[in-house]
Amino acid sequence: MKLEQIETPAALIDVARMQKNIARMQACMNTLGVAFRPHVKTTKCIDVVRAQIAAGARGITVSTLKEAEAFFAAGIHDILYAVSMAPSKLPRALALRRQGCDLKLVVDNPNAASALAAFGDQHGETFEVWIEVDTDGHRSGITPEEDTLLEVGRILHENGVKVGGVMTHAGSSYELDTPAALAALAEQERAGCVRAAQRLREAGIACPAVSVGSTPTALAAAQLNGVTEVRAGVYVLFDLVMHNVGVCAxxxxxxxxxxxxxxxxxxxxxxxxxxxxxxxxxxxxxxxxxxxxxxxxxxxxxxxxxxxxxxxxxxxxxxxxxxxxxxxxxxxxxxxxxxxxxxxxxxxxxxxxxxxxxxxxxxxxxxxxxxxxxxxxx
Amino acid sequence: MKLEQIETPAALIDVARMQKNIARMQACMNTLGVAFRPHVKTTKCIDVVRAQIAAGARGITVSTLKEAEAFFAAGIHDILYAVSMAPSKLPRALALRRQGCDLKLVVDNPNAASALAAFGDQHGETFEVWIEVDTDGHRSGITPEEDTLLEVGRILHENGVKVGGVMTHAGSSYELDTPAALAALAEQERAGCVRAAQRLREAGIACPAVSVGSTPTALAAAQLNGVTEVRAGVYVLFDLVMHNVGVCAxxxxxxxxxxxxxxxxxxxxxxxxxxxxxxxxxxxxxxxxxxxxxxxxxxxxxxxxxxxxxxxxxxxxxxxxxxxxxxxxxxxxxxxxxxxxxxxxxxxxxxxxxxxxxxxxxxxxxxxxxxxxxxxxx
Missing domain, CATH: 2.40.37.20 (D-serine dehydratase-like domain)
Incomplete structure (x- = not known):
């Protein structure tokens, strides 16, 4: 269909711009030497996500179990559900795992960790969980030096749950608008998440993945030593908020x-x-x-x-x-x-x-x- | 399903409250002696709209042609599409009319009126159009004393389009929060719309319908002399904004x-x-x-x-x-x-x-x- 024939209102994606945005982020990640796991909550669209994977993305991040189900049905197996797990949603996560989805869950508190471990034990399922780390105080997660971090790690580790990694999201980057401030927050995000992984490892918990990211910090990071992967979502389309933050024209x-x-x-x-x-x-x-x-x-x-x-x-x-x-x-x-x-x-x-x-x-x-x-x- | 079993997040409608809201508005309209045409943009849900019709509503108001198509498919024939008609949407409106839908369109300017008249003539269809009147300056419509009102009326009337009425929406009522201010705006909305109908009739254009409304003004009107029907949408569920306006607990x-x-x-x-x-x-x-x-x-x-x-x-x-x-x-x-x-x-x-x-x-x-x-x- 020609542009002129589309009924209004309609949401348009300029495919050339989208491909440029995808290539820019992937090149940035390749230079930094980390894997890239796009957050698909931005588009909830398999066509967009296929383009991200074709460019080099490894696995996806989702914000809902419905996203996990839809993208797993479309053939994507490596999925991080990046919202602290509500105990009532465990049966739905179990169903995905049983179908062969490599679904990773997130917790940031002892109660959710205990409920998850008990549910896994009850159903004979070894869940993989990443612990959410708070590196900028804007939302959820455990700060890197808190005792709770090791408490949650131990609850999982000692009760048959695989601690697959730590993850953080410096969402306060949306409030910044200078390259220096963004670079500083990217370093804070990196250092905090790496430190949390280090503490877990020192306590005998493997913690292979160290996952950070937001669109502004991903594009501003000078180095990501100790980080294994980055997550970002809105970069694929960008918007006026991101323009004001200073990360796109x-x-x-x-x-x-x-x-x-x-x-x-x-x-x-x-x-x-x-x-x-x-x-x-x-x-x-x-x-x-x-x-x-x-x-x-x-x-x-x-x-x-x-x-x-x-x-x-x-x-x-x-x-x-x-x-x-x-x-x-x-x-x-x-x-x-x-x-x-x-x-x-x-x-x-x-x-x-x-x-x-x-x-x-x-x-x-x-x-x-x-x-x-x-x-x-x- | 029991409330406790519903997965979160979920949108809940308290049916008893909804029925109370519907009964309250319909009783108000009955007392004022006008027909009531609910705006279904609030819920886009046939179950809710059936309850509104069961309580006495006559016809519906829609904000999109998709709403018109969906509710017509569900058996509702009397539909007012209350957004000024874009010429490019006329084929879709024609298709609905050809299927037997009593769809009424809205215009507020000579160019849209001319395009509509020409399209009707070209396709042998007598469209019914209501002219939008601006009674509070908050959005679209023609003010009651403007020359443009009669110009638009004549373009339609002299070119084979039925001028079915005038309609207005005093949406600035959302910015008020006292009974006196709401009652005053309700009277301004009524008087302006009745005046527009009077001018059209004096120019020899029949203009049977005089349609006004917003949830706050509908509930605040002391009398609606000269008005034939009222439209309102959000009253069916209400919300915190309406609570602050002062029309619901x-x-x-x-x-x-x-x-x-x-x-x-x-x-x-x-x-x-x-x-x-x-x-x-x-x-x-x-x-x-x-x-x-x-x-x-x-x-x-x-x-x-x-x-x-x-x-x-x-x-x-x-x-x-x-x-x-x-x-x-x-x-x-x-x-x-x-x-x-x-x-x-x-x-x-x-x-x-x-x-x-x-x-x-x-x-x-x-x-x-x-x-x-x-x-x-x-």
């Missing part, structure tokens, strides 16, 4: 929302689009950053940026496009953006915007597109 | 997200939940209101509110539950919210949160639930 952003102009409020300088927050998502990640892009950055259908314009407001199925410059001749809006004109809107956050759509339209450089399904739910 | 909110405690950061006073922004949505509508509920208000599994706690932060699949009161003994968090505990989280915005899930679990007063499918996409 606007024309690296591979995801956009195709929208149509359906009305105007000329006296206010507004063009009304058929892409509101249901299409863009409610994510306003750039609102706290150096450059607030509203609900998105408009581009022409061919991808040319339209600086000076922004999607400044959104209802469920209505977006409001307006000028960012006071004193613009507001009547221009009707001539510049006539009824029926199609635009591409770059989103704040690729993970959130993609999730609003059942499919991507993967657009080749010649303007032809194919549909790539994605799934949602848990 | 917290225990009227029929939608919640079921979540499990999966970890803690005891020194920070955090419990980590398996419901992050993917489950709650990124909607933070209460952030600009009198009471900021973060990403949601926690309740016990039985629905009992937990005042003093809030979901204060969210990653994609992690929510952070914390106390709103400084000086709380933070270590309490581990004892009060143990690993594996299930909670219900009331959301900011029912339309946005529901859209994150492929299904609702409709929970009866006895704790038994059934699955109600919803759809997404366009």
């Amino acid at each position: 606007l024309d690296d952003i591979a995801l956009s929302v195709l929208a149509t102009v359906i009305g105007h409020q000329a006296d206010k300088g507004w063009a009304i689009l058929d892409a509101g927050w249901m299409a863009m998502s409610r994510d306003r990640g750039t609102s706290k950053q150096s450059h607030d892009f509203g609900y998105g950055q408009p581009c022409l259908l061919n991808g040319t940026l339209l600086p000076g314009y922004v999607v400044s407001g959104a209802n469920q199925e209505h977006g409001i496009l307006s000028s960012t410059e006071a004193g613009t001749q507001v009547d221009d809006i009707v001539e510049r953006f006539p009824i029926g004109m199609k635009l591409r809107i770059l989103p704040n956050h690729a993970c959130a915007t993609g999730a609003q759509f059942p499919e991507y339209h993967a657009v080749a450089p010649d303007g032809n597109s194919v549909e790539w399904r994605r799934f949602h739910g848990w | 917290l225990d009227d909110i029929a939608l919640s997200v079921l979540a499990t405690v999966i970890g803690h950061q005891a020194d920070k006073g955090w419990a980590i939940l398996d419901a992050g922004w993917m489950a709650m949505s990124r909607d933070r509508g209460t952030s600009k209101q009198s009471h900021d509920f973060g990403y949601g208000q926690p309740c016990l599994l039985n629905g009992t509110l937990l005042p003093g706690y809030v979901v204060s932060g969210a990653n994609q699949e992690h929510g952070i539950l914390s106390s709103t009161e400084a000086g709380t003994q933070v270590d309490d968090i581990v004892e009060r919210f143990p690993i594996g505990m299930k909670l219900r989280i009331l959301p900011n915005h029912a339309c946005a949160t529901g859209a994150q899930f492929p299904e609702y679990h409709a929970v009866a007063p006895d704790g038994n639930s059934v699955e109600w499918r919803r759809f997404h996409g366009w």
